[in-house]
Amino acid sequence: MTRLAMMLSAVALLSGCAGRGGDLPLQPASALGRERATPVDATYQLGVGDQIALAVYGEPDLTRTYAINPNGTIEVPLAGTIKAQGMTIDAVSALIRDRLADGYLRNPSVTGSIVTYRPFYILGEVNKPGQYPYQTGMTLEGAVALAGGYTYRAQKNHVFIRPETGGGETKVEATPEMAVRPGDTIRFAERFF
Structure with a gap:
């Protein structure tokens, strides 16, 4: 009986270490063309909220x-x-x-x-998740600052970005100078200890 209880405890403990399903490969910021924040240019496509x-x-x-x-x-x-x-x-x-x-x-x-410009959204492990006004040249660091900084649980070395232009989330390396675009949804995941 003790052996069964220990085995069930071990399984429960190890299952807590499992990822949250659908782990995406980590991409560099350049995968989204976001190495550096730049002003929105003449090719910017208008959208709802602009x-x-x-x-x-x-x-x-x-x-x-x-x-x-x-x-x-x-x-x-x-x-x-x-x-x-x-x-x-x-x-x-x-x-x-x-x-x-x-x-x-x-x-x-x-x-x-x-x-x-239309707003962007920052969700997950930031102190004040929500919708924020986009400012020209917005960086990831600026977006996190608007959202009150990271929570103590935040996974700071990568971020999930879903551009408004479509597609799903892309997991990218988080750098302070990474560009944020109007309509983006940014999500910081919880880190596991």
């Missing part, structure tokens, strides 16, 4: 800020509904220019800029 400013030269009534709604669209006077999600700011500006030129304005000049 706010953009559109200026129509000589038309103050058409110059305003738009939030991309949950459908991925914006409503622009005279131009109608514009599917902005997945487009660059330059492409959206060109589409609006073309629609305004189609019977409303002669040779319209439309410029666009991104006012506010």
Whole structure:
């Protein structure tokens, strides 16, 4: 009987050492193209939660800020509904220019800029997990600082990142200068002693 109790105790203890299923291989930050934080460039694709400013030269009534709604669209006077999600700011500006030129304005000049990027999410073993506003040039170190730092249980040498662009989580080596992008979900796992 004692032998059986010892064996069951050993099995229970060893099962606590097992991983949490589906361990992913550790990738370098370069696997996601995230070695260093850089400003978001002209190829940035707009998404739900971004706010953009559109200026129509000589038309103050058409110059305003738009939030991309949950459908991925914006409503622009005279131009109608514009599917902005997945487009660059330059492409959206060109589409609006073309629609305004189609019977409303002669040779319209439309410029666009991104006012506010969609938020990123940081979860797991940080003191204040949640949604945070993205700031240009955001690094992993900055994201952790916004989230109140690590908990004492945090596994700090790797992180799981799920880009908003799709796909599952990727386990990457955590470096302080690693880039965070708008819409990312970052998760720090619990370390095992």
